[in-house]
Amino acid sequence: MAEKRIGQMRFEELPPSLQKKLRRQKIVPRLKPKKLNRSVAGNTLLFFIMGVCAVFMVLPLVMIVNNALKPLDELYQYPPKIWVRNPHLENFSDLFTLMNDTWVPFSRYLMNTIIITGAGILGHVIIASLAAYPLAKHKFPGKNILFSMVVLSMMFSWTVTQIPQYAIISWMGINNTYLALILPACAYGMGLYLMKQFMEPLPDSLMESARIEGCSEWGIFWKIVMPNVKPAWLTLAIFQFQSMWGNTGSLFLRDEQLKPMQFALQQITAGGAARAGAAAAVTFIIAAVPIAFFLMCQSSVLETMTTSGMKD
Amino acid sequence: MSSQSRPVRTKRQELARQIRNSRACYAMLAPYFILFFFFTVLPVLMSIVISFTDWNMLQFPNFVGWKNYIKLFLEDEIFMTSLKNTLIFAVVTGPVSYMLCLLFAWIINEFSRIPRTLLTLVFYAPSICGNAYMVWNLILTGDRYGYLNGLLLNLGIINEPILWMQTEQYVLPLLIVVQLWLSLGTGFLSFIAGLQTVDKSMYEAAAIDGIKNRWQELWYVTLPAMKPQLMFGAVMQITQSFAVADISINLAGNPSVNYAGATIVTHLLDYGSTRMEMGYASAIATVLFLLMVGTNKLVQKILGRVGE
Structure with missing residues (x-):
């Protein structure tokens, strides 16, 4: 890139707005912007926060699916458990009847x-x-x-x-x-x-x-x-x-x-x-x-x- | 008419001309606004009128002037409690929910299509599963089988189970936690959609202009580009944070212990659905409305500064 010259000026010396324009019009090739401004530390931190929260957020989904598969005795079990032990599909056949x-x-x-x-x-x-x-x-x-x-x-x-x-x-x-x-x-x-x-x-x-x-x-x-x-x-x-x-x-x-x-x-x-x-x-x-x-x-x-x- | 004496257009004629020229616009507006008038505007106006009467849905309403409003502010202590609770709710959950929506939408946006869709589902799950907050009944059960009690007992933090939803001091903080958990709803999805409409070439341009990290990129490029969605999200957030009622009624009951979980809308439901005092309920709704309108004015002013 350092070799690129426009007129008498090096490309980097041009005002940023002009640089942008030239890149947009593809006179000068665009930079490869695949991953912009991303640091590994930042990624790790953000995805860690996401992971912890995701566990809590997905809880109702997990519960609905498990309940649908529970036989009656497990539905009435006390204290209630989230995970089903003997999954079956009878609830659905009951419903269809x-x-x-x-x-x-x-x-x-x-x-x-x-x-x-x-x-x-x-x-x-x-x-x-x-x-x-x-x-x-x-x-x-x-x-x-x-x-x-x-x-x-x-x-x-x-x-x-x-x-x-x-x-x-x-x-x-x-x-x-x-x-x-x-x-x-x-x-x-x-x-x-x-x-x-x-x-x-x-x-x-x-x-x-x-x-x-x-x-x-x-x-x-x-x-x-x-x-x-x-x-x-x-x-x-x-x-x-x-x-x-x-x-x-x-x-x-x-x-x-x-x-x-x-x-x-x-x-x-x-x-x-x-x-x-x-x-x-x-x-x-x-x-x-x-x-x-x-x-x-x-x-x-x-x-x-x-x-x-x-x-x- | 000679060309010299062509009359100067009066204001009214000018308006008439503008209206004529905008015929196409009005034609496009008409279907929506006709329905909107009948099914939304008219009911709201009727409710405001009802708020000045003593209508109880059985007898013919009498006009009572400001009586409902005076009673609301001077005699109704429970209203004051619920007003205070609602304001605490709104001040805490409003901004925090809003930030969470934005933060998660922004992180999720970095993923490619399939993982993005699934992650969106995971975070939107509490909003799509109907009465998902019932999960919290399991967690907050007052005996030692409740998950929270079980955990704290095992860790030795408490010696005996706590009746979470029957103990005044815990009700409001716990309801706030549940509300935050539920908060990735309308605003969240509209932010995700909004991020998709941000022009990607602006990021490239910004990188060239010397934007160094993702936080700068967020503040100087992403947020200004999605200002309209931010405004929308804020309005939705206000309508949600001020109207909290369902979770309070389902988790803490209505009335809750010493009204610790009472909000303006639970109070409104108490009068509107249980006691059938529609006049009074409408007055509560009108006060709530004014509260939201005022907050909205303030928030829009703050959002006007994003990216400056």
Whole structure:
């Protein structure tokens, strides 16, 4: 590198900003930046802290898995032990037997859950992102008021707004339909806030060039903004999945045919001591599905390459 | 109209023009904000109105003015206890949780895809396992079979088991520990996603500019680049730290021993769900809301200084 000369100056004597520019434009080869500024001592310290904490954090997962595999006598053992001694799968077969004689076919509950959760996630991610885009990237009258309303709304205790919300849902006549669960879920404040925060740092030049090429605002939103904030909407999907999945809908849904799986599973486990095994299996399933969804989304949260070198 | 006498646009006309030009924006905002208005704004406004009444969900509400608020601050001693507990909770768990979220997200971000995903799951596990804090019932059981008692007895630190959740002085500190354990939630995941959007070429540029170690890199490059996510994380942290209730109710009970674990939200639930005094419960919610809004103002001001 020391040999490299630009004009009469050695490369190192150039001002740093110019050095950077030359490296970016690949006039001068980039340094190999594989592992930047990492000391062994620092690595060891940080990973040690992580390891100790990880043991505590993973505890509930360990317990749920072990409980699901425990036979009844071990579930009721006192003092309770975390690790299972004689693992078996009877809890699950018990659960499946119980599922077979529910009021309506179990597949119906499952279908309801899929509809409610799916619509809740898709609806919220799409309309919240759609609203977040102008709030992040455009100027228009009323922008600040709308945005602060969203942020403030998250700070009002959900417990007391529930009753007025119930009144509104009844007044709209959507009580006892899927919409009673889906529509309020689409209006959460958090999703819009999250999406707006991720869209804000996108460079304006990215959208400007698309606009010059005749792309409409819709086109910009779908083809440029959304792909660039993929980590954000995948994360939002995880949050939304968790909140939709846990919803038993018992407040709004009266018809047994409309109730989600959570409700049916809770009914099964409410059967007292004899069903403790099935209950442990239910706890496992209730945790396993969001975890599967989490792993699916989280592993796709990868860096968005398009913005590299576009920052202005 | 001749070109000379073209009228100067009045403010109102200018506004109307801006609104017309932003039609596309409003069209994109409409679906969300219509739902938001009906299902979030309207219920909040209704709750605030209810807070000025004596509604008990059975009789027709009467307007009582500031009575609920006056009672809250002058007569309700339990509210004062719960206010104090909530503030202790928020001041301790808020900043510490926030730092932990950031620290772990930042370390995890160094790994490649598969280990990163698994580590994220491990640290997010308490938030995804539903009522994961029930594990703490095992640990904090008051007899000698509770894990914590067992450990301390074996080490000879204590001579007889301690009833952790029934002893006033231990309740709040232990609840704080559990809350910290639960804290890697929303903020944590949004930081992980935020770190992924930081432009990698900025690190190279920073290394060339003379950034020496990872701490400098964090302060001068990473944090400023993810300021929007930091703001988001802070708001989520405030809403969580001030609204602690579930763990208190499940581990310490509601009411807890001498109200040692009472928080504003447990107090609110006591009035709202148990006693059905919605007017009073709404007044508590409104006070809590104002407390969070004030804290948010302060925190946003502090975060504005990151990377300077």
